[in-house]
Every structure is written in structure tokens, then in C-alpha cells.
Amino acid sequence: MKLTELQTDAVTELINIAFSRAAASLSDLTRDRVDLEVPEVSVHPIGELWRALSHLVQGEVASVHQVFTGPVAGDAFLMLNFEGATRLVDLLTGADSQSQYLGASAKEVIAETGNILMNACLGVFGNLLKVRFSFSVPRISLDALEELIRSIVIDREELQHALVVGARFRVQRSEVTGCLVLVLGISSFSMFVSAVEAWAERALSSPDAGDIL
Secondary structure, three states: OOOOHHHHHHHHHHHHHHHHHHHHHHHHHHOOOEEEEOOOEEEEEHHHHHHHHOOOOOOEEEEEEEEEEOOOOEEEEEEEEHHHHHHHHHHHHOOOOOOOOOOHHHHHHHHHHHHHHHHHHHHHHHHHHOOOOEEOOOEEEEEEHHHHHHHOOOOOOOOEEEEEEEEEEEEOOEEEEEEEEEEEEHHHHHHHHHHHHHHHHHHHHOHHHHOOO
């Protein structure tokens, strides 16, 4: 299933709203200006996820995984190249460690960043769908991209789609690029797309009517 141009524009706008909220939270946390941009948004069948991600992240990947449940359920991931993850930790903490590994404190920074970003997006989507989500505790891991994709649990009773969102962090005139991935079953995805489309149509007919967030 592919998004129409209207649906893609609407999802991008919603993600921008969520990223703005996440950037504000990260700025408050770090006491430094953090900007988050959305370079691209796309939807892919779960079987094509590797191809979709390979131009955004490669090699060893630091990922934060969070399961969400409710009327719309799925898996959320923040993925960063290993070097990007260590660089982002340095930018957010003001350090200059140039570390070749992620220690416990660095993992906490990445996990909290993923938690803030994913919760902001799911909060916006929850308002849109008028549903509440329950969240698992974020889990951080380091894996080769292929291994990470293989580890994603697929509900074999239902086809799944992945919403892939490019994520560009800007801190202190430096930037780190990664991606946010939401994996949804077909019924959850259809519900999400229908709600996005209805929101976009309301926004087009009356900008104030579309401002439900």
C-alpha cells in the first residue's frame, strides 16, 4: 500500500508537529537548541524494509525499540548509524568523547532521545485517532542492520507495513541523520491512514477545523 500525495503531505505535517514537540523537550533537557527535520516519509511492505532503510542507516545500527498497544498497535524504532549515535550523544551532552563504543550513560541518552521522539509521534497520532496507547519500556540494542530487521517480530496472521520517517537532528551547527520506523498491522495501518485522510480533508476545508492537535 502506498500513500497518495495528500496522505503523504498530511503524515509529513503530523510528523513535523511531533518532531517540533520532541525538539522542544530535547532542548529543555540539554539546555541547548535542538532542531529536528523530516527529510522524507514513505510506506513499505515489511518485506521491503531493508531496501527502504539501507540509504538512511547502514552497517552497525544503534536502535531504540518500543512496543505500543491499544486499538492501533505495533512497534516503534529509532535507528541511527553507530557513528551517528555516538556523535549525537556528544552533541546532546556537550561532550567530545569521540568514543568507539556506547557506554551505559551514552545508551541512556540514546534511549531517552528515542523515548521522547517516539512518544511525541505516538501522542500526535493518538490525538488524531482519539485513542490511547500503552508503551513498553524502551530497549536499546546494537546490531547489523540486517540482523535488526530480522529481529522485528512479525505477526504472521496479518500483513504488516512500515512507516519510515527520516530524522535529521541539528545541534550546534552539526547534524546527525537517522530514521524513525513504525511497524503496523494492516488493520492498524488502515485505521491510521483513514484518520490521516479525514484530518487532511478537514484541514483543507477549514484550517481551524483541522487543528485538533
